[in-house]
Amino acid sequence: MHPSFYYPFFLVNLYKQKETPIMSKFVVYISKSGNTKVIAEKIAQVAHYELISLNLMEKKGKGSSGEQAQEEARFMSAIRRCKNAELVFVGTPVIMKQPHPKIAKFVNSVDAKRMAFFITYENDMGFTLKEMKDSAEIRSIRVLGASEYGGLKTGILEQMMDKDKADILIKAEKFALDCLQSI
Numbered sequence: 001m002h003p004s005f006y007y008p009f010f011l012v013n014l015y016k017q018k019e020t021p022i023m024s025k026f027v028v029y030i031s032k033s034g035n036t037k038v039i040a041e042k043i044a045q046v047a048h049y050e051l052i053s054l055n056l057m058e059k060k061g062k063g064s065s066g067e068q069a070q071e072e073a074r075f076m077s078a079i080r081r082c083k084n085a086e087l088v089f090v091g092t093p094v095i096m097k098q099p100h101p102k103i104a105k106f107v108n109s110v111d112a113k114r115m116a117f118f119i120t121y122e123n124d125m126g127f128t129l130k131e132m133k134d135s136a137e138i139r140s141i142r143v144l145g146a147s148e149y150g151g152l153k154t155g156i157l158e159q160m161m162d163k164d165k166a167d168i169l170i171k172a173e174k175f176a177l178d179c180l181q182s183i
């Protein structure tokens with residue numbers, strides 16, 4: 001067969017490759033004072049997943065209108081990129097016994113195939129995990145697991161030495177590996 005016969009098939013394959021994102025596994029999180037970020041980074045490192053932070057600045061308040069617009073663009077980009085993802089780990093601090101509103105909105109909007117959740121909090125997580133699980137499962141997204149990290153005052157984890165946070169990091173690593181095994 002003349003090589004030119006295969007050319008159209010080559011083009012179709014090239015197009016398919018372009019359509020399917022090579023990396024469709026993500027860790028999406030919000031962290032204002034760094035606690036959730038530490039766990040998110042660990043999970044991303046163990047799983048070799050791409051890390052996406054939904055918040056632009058780690059400071060109090062909502063920021064300027066320009067910063068808010070940038071955060072919105074970041075949110076929309078995360079929704080687009082996680083569409084049909086094999087697995088998205090989603091992390092949030094507990095705020096008033098609930099997930100951060102932007103994370104709640106993300107879980108409600110994203111069309112991933114599977115999700116797993118992790119949360120950090122000080123002393124009362126309320127129904128945060130249940131709320132996130134329910135909102136994924138009601139849209140037929142399979143939830144592979146959930147992990148919670150309590151006793152964390154604002155900003156404490158990022159300031160800790162690695163040896164002091166070893167137990168937490170081991171727990172995060174085990175959580176990531178367990179979820180990966182159940183894909």
Ligand SMILES: Cc1cc2nc3c(=O)[nH]c(=O)nc-3n(C[C@H](O)[C@H](O)[C@H](O)COP(=O)(O)O)c2cc1C
Nearest residue numbers: 031032033034035036093094096097122123124154
């Ligand atoms: C505005 C605000 C509300 C919070 N509400 C709760 C809460 O309801 N229950 C709780 O246990 N911790 C609460 N916390 C503590 C945070 O959940 C906890 O310190 C978390 O680890 C912070 O994560 P981050 O550093 O990733 O932002 C709250 C903190 C802030 C700033």
